[in-house]
Amino acid sequence: MTDLIFVTRDPVTWHKDNFAKNKHHYSGLMRLIGPSGVAFVQEWRPHCFFNPFVEVEGVLLKYGVIAEAQLLKDLQYWDTLYVAGRLQKPVLLLHQDPTFKGSYITHNLRSALHTALLFLPERFGDEQLFTVICNLSYCGDIRSTLNLENPNKVRNIVQPNIEHFRNLYHDIITQSPFIERTDYGYCQAPKTEKNLLAMEKLIPSKLLFVPEDGRAPKSRAFKFDEKVDPKHQLFRKVASGDIRYPEEQLKKIMFRPSIAQSLKGFLTAGVSKSFKYSSEKLKKSKHKQPSKAVAKVGEGETGGLTLQEDRLMSDDYVTMKYRTSLRNPDFRNNIVVAMVVALGGVLWISYREQNFSSNDQV
Numbered sequence: 001m002t003d004l005i006f007v008t009r010d011p012v013t014w015h016k017d018n019f020a021k022n023k024h025h026y027s028g029l030m031r032l033i034g035p036s037g038v039a040f041v042q043e044w045r046p047h048c049f050f051n052p053f054v055e056v057e058g059v060l061l062k063y064g065v066i067a068e069a070q071l072l073k074d075l076q077y078w079d080t081l082y083v084a085g086r087l088q089k090p091v092l093l094l095h096q097d098p099t100f101k102g103s104y105i106t107h108n109l110r111s112a113l114h115t116a117l118l119f120l121p122e123r124f125g126d127e128q129l130f131t132v133i134c135n136l137s138y139c140g141d142i143r144s145t146l147n148l149e150n151p152n153k154v155r156n157i158v159q160p161n162i163e164h165f166r167n168l169y170h171d172i173i174t175q176s177p178f179i180e181r182t183d184y185g186y187c188q189a190p191k192t193e194k195n196l197l198a199m200e201k202l203i204p205s206k207l208l209f210v211p212e213d214g215r216a217p218k219s220r221a222f223k224f225d226e227k228v229d230p231k232h233q234l235f236r237k238v239a240s241g242d243i244r245y246p247e248e249q250l251k252k253i254m255f256r257p258s259i260a261q262s263l264k265g266f267l268t269a270g271v272s273k274s275f276k277y278s279s280e281k282l283k284k285s286k287h288k289q290p291s292k293a294v295a296k297v298g299e300g301e302t303g304g305l306t307l308q309e310d311r312l313m314s315d316d317y318v319t320m321k322y323r324t325s326l327r328n329p330d331f332r333n334n335i336v337v338a339m340v341v342a343l344g345g346v347l348w349i350s351y352r353e354q355n356f357s358s359n360d361q362v
Helices: 011-025 028-042 068-077 103-118 126-135 153-175 193-202 230-239 244-268 271-285 307-313 320-326 329-361
Strands: 002-008 048-056 059-067 179-181 186-188
Touching: 002 011, 002 068, 011 028, 011 048, 011 059, 028 048, 028 059, 028 244, 048 244, 059 068, 068 103, 103 126, 103 153, 103 193, 103 244, 126 153, 153 179, 193 230, 230 244
Parallel strands: 002 059
Antiparallel strands: 048 059, 179 186
C-alpha cells in the first residue's frame, strides 16, 4: 500500500473539494459530519486525517491530510513526530508549492542527525546511523510497545534504501561540525559538556528540556540530584554515556499521539477498514523476530552496537511498571475490546444526535 501525505493551508476547503470528487473515500460517520466536521476531527492530535485502503487507478493507497501550520510546527519542534518522522526518511515530493518553507524540512533532518548522535558511539557506519535515525519516530509508538508492528520494520526501511539515506543526509552531514566522514564510516566529536552545549541548539529542546526556574525535570528513568544544577547534571550524564533522560523524552513525544491516532482511526476510517488495517499490522508483527546477530545492525563494522543503541532499538518505555501486562496477549485483547466498546459508544451517541436533529427539523 502506497502512503501519501497532502499538506494544505485550508483543511475545510480541501475536504470540501475532496468530498465533491471522492466522497466514497470517507467512512459513513465522516460523510455524516461533512467536510467541516472532518476538518475538526483532523485537528485532534496528531493533527492528521487518514483515509486507508483507497484504490485509485488500480493502486492501493493510504492518504493523509495535515494543515501546513501543524506540519511546520512538527518539523521545527517535533510536536508529535507523526509527519516530521516520516520526512526524516527518503520520500518523494510529488508537488511542492513555491511558497512552502522548505528550510523547515532541512531543519528537521538536521535535528534528526544530531539527536541520533546522542545514541551512537564515537565511531559508526552508515547502516548504524540511518537505523538510529529511522527508529527515532518509532521507538515511542504504542504499536511497537504492544508488539503490533513488524519487528523488522526499521531494518526493512533502511537496508534497501541506504543509498537514498546517504543522498538525503549528505549535505547535513557535510555541514555539521560534530560528525566527520572517514574511510571506515563516520566519527563524531567527543561527547563533552562543552560540545553538548554547542550541539544543544541543533537538537529539539524537548529532549534536553530543563525548567528555567532551576527545578529538576520530572523523569521516571533518571533521578536528578536536587543539590546540583539540573542542566549541568544532565549534560554531565549524557557526556558520560547515560542517555536515559533524552531517550525517555523522545519516546514521550510519540507515545500519546500514537494512541490518539490509533483510536481516531476507528472513527475516521470506519470499523471494517480499521479492523482490516489492524489485522494487516498484526500479521506483520507475527513475522519471526531477527536473531540477535542480525538485529545488531553494523556489528561487523564497529564491533557491535553500544548499550545506548541497543536500548534505543528496543521498546523500553514509559510505562515500565506496566511492561509485563502490556506484553500479555490477554491484556492486549482487552485493549482491543475496550476500543471496540468505546467506538460503539461514539457511534451510538452520533446516531442519537442524528435522530434528535431529524426530529427537530420535523
